Amino acid sequence: MSDVRTAAPAGTASEPAGAVPPAAPRSPVRRFLSSSPAYMGLVLLLLVALFSALRPDAFPTAATGRNISLDISVLLVMAVGMTYVMVAGGFDLSIGSVLVFSGVVMAKTMIAIGGDGPLVVAAGIAASVGAGVAWGLLNGVCIAVLKVPALITTLGTMGAALGAAQLMTDGNDITDVPSALLTITASRPLGFSWLVYVAAAVALVGGLVLAFTRFGRHTYLIGSNEESARRAGIDVDRHLIKLYAISGGLAGVAGALSLIRFATTTISGHATDALQVITGVVLGGTSLYGGVGTVLGTVVGIFIPAVLQNGFVITHVQPYWQQVVIGFVLIAAVYVDRLKRRRRERS
Amino acid sequence: MSDPLLQASGIYKSYGHVEVLKGVDFTVERGEVTALIGDNGAGKSTLVKILSGALRPDRGEIRVAGRPVSFDSPQDAHALGIETVYQDLALAPELGSAENVFAGRELLKPGLLGRLGVLDRKTMRRRTQQAFIEMSTDVKDIDAPVAALSGGQRQSVAICRSVMWADKVIFMDEPTAALGVRQTGRVLQLIRRVADKGIAVVLISHNMPEVLQVADRVQVLRLGRRVAEFRAADTTVEELVGAMTGALEGKAA
Numbered sequence: 001m002s003d004v005r006t007a008a009p010a011g012t013a014s015e016p017a018g019a020v021p022p023a024a025p026r027s028p029v030r031r032f033l034s035s036s037p038a039y040m041g042l043v044l045l046l047l048v049a050l051f052s053a054l055r056p057d058a059f060p061t062a063a064t065g066r067n068i069s070l071d072i073s074v075l076l077v078m079a080v081g082m083t084y085v086m087v088a089g090g091f092d093l094s095i096g097s098v099l100v101f102s103g104v105v106m107a108k109t110m111i112a113i114g115g116d117g118p119l120v121v122a123a124g125i126a127a128s129v130g131a132g133v134a135w136g137l138l139n140g141v142c143i144a145v146l147k148v149p150a151l152i153t154t155l156g157t158m159g160a161a162l163g164a165a166q167l168m169t170d171g172n173d174i175t176d177v178p179s180a181l182l183t184i185t186a187s188r189p190l191g192f193s194w195l196v197y198v199a200a201a202v203a204l205v206g207g208l209v210l211a212f213t214r215f216g217r218h219t220y221l222i223g224s225n226e227e228s229a230r231r232a233g234i235d236v237d238r239h240l241i242k243l244y245a246i247s248g249g250l251a252g253v254a255g256a257l258s259l260i261r262f263a264t265t266t267i268s269g270h271a272t273d274a275l276q277v278i279t280g281v282v283l284g285g286t287s288l289y290g291g292v293g294t295v296l297g298t299v300v301g302i303f304i305p306a307v308l309q310n311g312f313v314i315t316h317v318q319p320y321w322q323q324v325v326i327g328f329v330l331i332a333a334v335y336v337d338r339l340k341r342r343r344r345e346r347s
Numbered sequence: 348m349s350d351p352l353l354q355a356s357g358i359y360k361s362y363g364h365v366e367v368l369k370g371v372d373f374t375v376e377r378g379e380v381t382a383l384i385g386d387n388g389a390g391k392s393t394l395v396k397i398l399s400g401a402l403r404p405d406r407g408e409i410r411v412a413g414r415p416v417s418f419d420s421p422q423d424a425h426a427l428g429i430e431t432v433y434q435d436l437a438l439a440p441e442l443g444s445a446e447n448v449f450a451g452r453e454l455l456k457p458g459l460l461g462r463l464g465v466l467d468r469k470t471m472r473r474r475t476q477q478a479f480i481e482m483s484t485d486v487k488d489i490d491a492p493v494a495a496l497s498g499g500q501r502q503s504v505a506i507c508r509s510v511m512w513a514d515k516v517i518f519m520d521e522p523t524a525a526l527g528v529r530q531t532g533r534v535l536q537l538i539r540r541v542a543d544k545g546i547a548v549v550l551i552s553h554n555m556p557e558v559l560q561v562a563d564r565v566q567v568l569r570l571g572r573r574v575a576e577f578r579a580a581d582t583t584v585e586e587l588v589g590a591m592t593g594a595l596e597g598k599a600a
């Protein structure tokens with residue numbers, strides 16, 4: 001072994017000084033403060049402060065809080081499912097149609113059973129969630145097993161679920177619902193609708209599971225690098241199917257909530273639900289490329305458009321401005337996300 | 348003399364009707380760094396995938412410590428203490444080092460929380476940190492996303508992950524190919540330390556000086572066969588290149 005070239009990197013061969021013990025990590029608090037949910041939370045607080053300053057009599061009131069939270073509850077339930085799907089690098093356009101389909105199934109089920117009372121409603125809710133899960137499973141199998149891109153699969157089921165709902169109803173909304181539904185709507189513990197409590201519970205459980213469990217960790221690993229997740233022994237296909245089933249199931253929950261709130265199936269009212277949900281999820285810091293995102297961020301991201309909308313109404317700004325503003329904020333948020341990724345990858 | 352730690356004999360593998368491996372023999376001894384060299388397309392990566400369970404051979408026998416084995420998945424190899432550092436890193440860039448090290452093998456909290464699937468993040472961080480200190484890596488912030496680390500640091504994370512789970516063999520497919528001189532030096536030191544722990548390392552490399560510096564033995568693959576085997580201390584770059592290109596059909600050691 002006489003080759004001189006062998007000496008090149010060898011100078012460091014016995015240098016234990018290379019041993020740098022891992023230094024103290026950045027504190028979790030600082031890490032959180034530099035994250036997208038924190039920035040967007042700040043934006044949300046500023047908006048609330050702004051509208052409160054403009055209309056101290058009308059905006060910072062319990063009634064506004066109740067309205068906004070009721071408005072977002074149906075979207076938030078779906079947004080939790082969307083957060084899982086998008087953290088795993090996927091996409092679900094079908095949720096609005098699945099909501100409609102599930103609501104129709106719920107109404108039909110309750111009519112078929114007949115009568116009234118909490119048991120009928122419970123059966124209706126179970127049917128609604130079941131219908132949502134079924135669409136979700138279909139999405140998941142097409143995406144994970146048949147390898148049809150998520151965008152196309154869920155675009156397809158978006159059309160199919162709405163069409164199926166219209167077939168079942170001849171295109172007319174079902175308004176014949178048990179009066180037990182109206183009882184639910186009328187009772188408001190602590191002033192908040194039951195819908196709000198359901199949405200809060202879904203967000204809480206969804207947030208904890210994503211952040212603290214193995215299921216959540218696998219979701220991040222798959223979204224960050226599907227191939228490495230496979231090599232690490234994670235059953236990626238099964239996990240993806242579960243995620244789409246969760247997204248569909250939560251759209252089913254949302255369908256039940258919507259039917260309870262409006263006492264009608266609102267067939268034509270959900271064409272843009274998926275887009276609104278995706279907007280909120282992305283505003284909340286979930287990356288379009290997967291691997292990044294939190295339910296807390298999603299909650300913030302869903303609140304921002306709703307606060308803007310309500311604030312504009314109260315301050316007598318044309319509420320159409322909300323859509324204009326949110327559109328540009330969304331673009332800016334994704335641009336910042338890209339910048340951050342590029343800066344990091346240069347190092 | 349005891350059986351070799353890992354011994355493959357007569358391994359065949361075809362893709363379609365292209366025969367990539369034509370009866371390869373390959374041996375790995377305990378605590379040694381075995382270099383596997385060969386020209387582009389010689390079948391090195393294919394062989395490593397077969398020996399690490401990622402690919403099934405068409406024919407041939409693999410023995411671990413004398414016992415015949417057959418791998419249906421990388422997990423079967425993992426169960427026997429055989430790990431792989433893949434050519435394309437295979438880390439999750441958005442996640443931190445500890446998350447990557449424990450990917451697919453997460454630890455759960457004891458008791459009810461664990462049964463609910465709650466992660467034991469503290470223990471995973473601590474054990475990752477320990478492994479990094481033990482292996483003297485220069486990864487300073489184990490919570491930083493892997494994408495924010497340098498190429499060498501990322502490679503260290505991948506190697507440390509394998510070291511944590513392997514107690515027999517680690518395959519490394521061109522671990523220094525994308526690295527600069529300094530970082531290459533660090534990774535080579537790390538490879539040496541792994542071998543000194545008693546774990547056999549199989550190193551695929553194109554860099555002959557690097558092979559001679561760090562390996563104990565060198566096995567040469569050409570056109571789907573092992574054509575030569577050398578002790579690193581007794582050979583030269585010229586001899587290795589000769590064996591790789593077929594200019595020299597030699598067999599030493």
Ligand SMILES: Nc1ncnc2c1ncn2[C@@H]1O[C@H](COP(=O)(O)OP(=O)(O)O)[C@@H](O)[C@H]1O
Pocket residue numbers: 362367385386387388389390391392393394
């Ligand atoms: N999945 C595959 N399908 C078809 N041919 C392949 C595949 N993987 C590798 N090959 C071929 O097998 C040969 C050996 O490849 P490889 O094992 O990657 O060689 P090396 O790592 O030594 O460069 C090459 O000719 C390559 O084109």
Ligand SMILES: [Mg+2]
Pocket residue numbers: 391392434520
């Ligand atoms: Mg190769």
